Amino acid sequence: MAILPAGAFSGPEWDVGPGLWEAVASGLGAQRLARMGEVTGELRESGVEMLLGDDDWVVRRESGIDYGYRMTRCMFSAGNVNERRRMGEVVSEGEVVVDMYAGIGYYTLPILVSGGASLVHACEWNPEAVASLDWGLEANGVEGRCVVHVGDNRETAGSLAGVADRVVLGLLPSSEEGYGTALSVLRPEGGTLHVHGLAPAGEHGAWAEGVEGELSGMRPGSELSSSVTRVKSYAPHWDHVVLDVTVA
Numbered sequence: 001m002a003i004l005p006a007g008a009f010s011g012p013e014w015d016v017g018p019g020l021w022e023a024v025a026s027g028l029g030a031q032r033l034a035r036m037g038e039v040t041g042e043l044r045e046s047g048v049e050m051l052l053g054d055d056d057w058v059v060r061r062e063s064g065i066d067y068g069y070r071m072t073r074c075m076f077s078a079g080n081v082n083e084r085r086r087m088g089e090v091v092s093e094g095e096v097v098v099d100m101y102a103g104i105g106y107y108t109l110p111i112l113v114s115g116g117a118s119l120v121h122a123c124e125w126n127p128e129a130v131a132s133l134d135w136g137l138e139a140n141g142v143e144g145r146c147v148v149h150v151g152d153n154r155e156t157a158g159s160l161a162g163v164a165d166r167v168v169l170g171l172l173p174s175s176e177e178g179y180g181t182a183l184s185v186l187r188p189e190g191g192t193l194h195v196h197g198l199a200p201a202g203e204h205g206a207w208a209e210g211v212e213g214e215l216s217g218m219r220p221g222s223e224l225s226s227s228v229t230r231v232k233s234y235a236p237h238w239d240h241v242v243l244d245v246t247v248a
Helices: 019-028 078-090 108-113 127-139 153-160 176-185 204-218
Strands: 002-004 033-035 049-052 057-062 065-070 096-099 119-124 146-150 166-169 191-200 224-235 238-247
Touching: 002 019, 019 033, 019 049, 065 108, 065 127, 078 108, 078 224, 078 238, 096 108, 108 119, 108 127, 119 127, 119 153, 127 146, 146 153, 153 176, 166 176, 176 191, 176 204, 191 204, 191 224, 204 224, 204 238
Parallel strands: 002 033, 096 119, 096 166, 119 146, 166 191
Antiparallel strands: 033 049, 057 065, 191 238, 224 238
16 A cells, blocks of 8 residues: 555646556555645544555554554544554553543553553544444453444543543544543542643744643642653644643
């Protein structure tokens, strides 16, 4: 499978029929050819377009973990590779984790395979992503340590009050709507939140203060400490960042 950048060969001068895609694929040594698109909608659906071949199922191996998904239906951000690896490193063995926006298992799988969490509650409402998550759990031999909650996490996480040592909020452009639910599933004595969002380049600290202020207002009396990790450049002058918040 070869994946072309968005907009590649899209001008009218390239409208020469299917033979073009066969020639491009041959030149790249590929049997299937696709073109990148924009992730859209609340379900974060992929905008990838198949140009040659009908089978859009792919398997990526990263840090010894297999991710399988239909690339025209589910997104996969290669730029988040370091954050996926980091999630497998920061989790302590035996922890219970809630992944509020699990997708195909971007963070759930490293947390289980590399981090050794005893249990992950993975929340996801995109049926295509759920199918890929189920595949990934079985392919990596960790299906026995994950409970998948299908549907809107504002509803499905209602049964998880007070169970989590750690909560992942990996939604862009903002996971703000999940703050209240995330705090509710933390253990009464506290835990750690990993809050993803977009911050202006060079102003990560101001963004972090805003997030921490919102969380403090939702959990009066708690002590919060935090640190920011830059994941990648998201757009001109904007970065994808993660705020690790310890709640005590």
